[in-house]
Amino acid sequence: MGKEQSRVVVREYDENTDLEKAEALEKSCAVGSLSVDLMGDPLARIRQSPSFHMLVAEIGYERKEIVGMIRGSIKTVTCGNIAPFHRLQDGGVSPESTKLAFVSGLRVSPFYRRVGIGLKLVQRLEEWFRRNGAVYAYVQTESDNDASVKLFTDKCGYSKFRTPTFLVNPVFNHRVTISRRVTIIRLAPSEAEILYRSRFSSTEFFPSDIGTILNNKLSLGTFLAVPRGEYSTGSWPESWAVLSVWNSKEVYRLQVRGTSRFKRTLAKTTRLVDGALPFLKIPSFPDVFRPFSMHFLYGIGGEGPRAAEMVEALCSHAHNLARKCGCAVVAAEVASCEPLRLGIPHWKVLSPEDLWCLKRLRHDRDGRDWTTSPPGLSIFVDPREI
Structure with a gap:
């Protein structure tokens, strides 16, 4: 040795x-x-x-x-x-x-x-x-x-x-319905930077070069969710949430190994049914047994009594974006005590500590x-x- x-x-x-x-x-x-x-x-x-x-x-x-x-x-x-x-x-x-x-x-x-x-x-x-x-x-x-x-x-x-949690949610064959109670607005990178710096600059691990991240070609956009009808008044709503989407698909791919044939067959069956009958909105298990890609949701934050509802709407929007781009999963990582994690859809079996x-x-x-x-x-x- x-x-x-x-x-x-x-x-x-x-x-x-x-x-x-x-x-x-x-x-x-x-x-x-x-x-x-x-x-x-x-x-x-x-x-x-x-x-x-x-x-x-x-x-x-x-x-x-x-x-x-x-x-x-x-x-x-x-x-x-x-x-x-x-x-x-x-x-x-x-x-x-x-x-x-x-x-x-x-x-x-x-x-x-x-x-x-x-x-x-x-x-x-x-x-x-x-x-x-x-x-x-x-x-x-x-x-x-x-x-x-x-x-x-x-x-x-x-x-x-x-000890944060990595929350992973499958991308289904069907589109996820976004709540009609919520309006989603796409922010320009400059607008997103102002929001992040004004609201989250004291958050632990907040990067000083946030503008560079938001303007990176891998950043697919920042989205703001507000209660329908409130943003147009010109005043900041009581409840709101924000997140940005990162295109990890262009950087790396993942693959789950060592799964039994029975589980792979069962997962494939859910995808076939979801694809044939998308109106049933059956949660299908993604094909993670071959190389797959994902979108990562970052900069998740918000305030107000309906903030978790706003985050859930944003995650639904991100799911549909990932579906359009051919990703198998969307993922986010949050602190173990993050109050907004209640609004982040995920499957526990796919979400490691x-x-x-x-x-x-x-x-x-x-x-x-x-x-x-x-x-x-x-x-x-x-x-x-x-």
């Missing part, structure tokens, strides 16, 4: 020479119930970020083999409840922000595991984070992925920080420590990191 590990070289990923080997490694690691196909670009999921980096672990002398890889990105976000906030001249408050790094895409070849390659990749990526001014680093993983959780919490010094782990890379100003802060009701989930 020691000899194999000593021959491992960690270096920066080279798009011109490493693409084929990186794709092969990605496929060799797809041994779980859910595999990911990155559409031929290992950097696709972080390339939209303002600052990104990718490393590979290489072994061998004359015939070199890539046996591990990792991706990372850096952005500025709101850190949530580590008040006091800075006071503004008009008497308001400015939420505290920090430079946050994101760890993703850690892969190690099944033939070279348990020799420290994953740890080496994380440590080298953290060196790049520190050189580029990141104060914190975080990683998203499934709560039941014991190997990943142990690596980051036991060996890399990360703390279990937040997530775990976000956070690490302080250097001391923040004034000695504040985000890793020990209590969770808020909501988090802002960046679609570039899903």
Whole structure:
């Protein structure tokens, strides 16, 4: 083991020479119930970020083999409840922000595991984070992925920080009916940015470059829901909700593996019936047993006694948009205590519990420590990191 590990070289990923080997490694690691196909670009999921980096672990002398890889990105976000906030001249408050790094895409070849390659990749990526001014680093993983959780919490010094839920809803063959009590308005990116900054800039993980996200070609639009007849009065309604749609279809595809033939046949039957008799509006199980794509709903928020109803109408609109685009599912990720999650349709069998782990890379100003802060009701989930 020691000899194999000593021959491992960690270096920066080279798009011109490493693409084929990186794709092969990605496929060799797809041994779980859910595999990911990155559409031929290992950097696709972080390339939209303002600052990104990718490393590979290489072994061998004359015939070199890539046996591990990792991706990372850096952005500025709101850190949530580590008040006091800075006071503004008009008497308001400015939420505290920090430079946050994101760890993703850690892969190690099944033939070279348990020799420290994953740890080496994380440590080298953290060196790049520190050189580029990141104060914190975080990683998203499934709560039941014991190997990943142990690596980051036991060996890399990360703390279990937040436990959001990844809510997944199938896209049916039939259109979903949108409540007649609700009016849905498409916002221009500039209008959406004003709304997000004015209403959600103090939400934990809110990105300072929200305008870049909303103007990204993968962002399919931002939609505002209000009670019918109230928006035209010119005053802001008591109840409202907003969300944006991200086209993950252009970045990666997913596939569920290891399901029995009986369950696949049963799922296919529901799709056939739904397709033949769409007026019955039978909930059909999507074909997730072959490579499929999804739309991701982000920036979910709202206020008022009917906010959950507004969110449900927006999710119905997003479902119909995903159906038109040929997606199998729509998904959203929200905080475990998010009050609006009641309005987000999802199937529990498809919706895993997530775990976000956070690490302080250097001391923040004034000695504040985000890793020990209590969770808020909501988090802002960046679609570039899903």
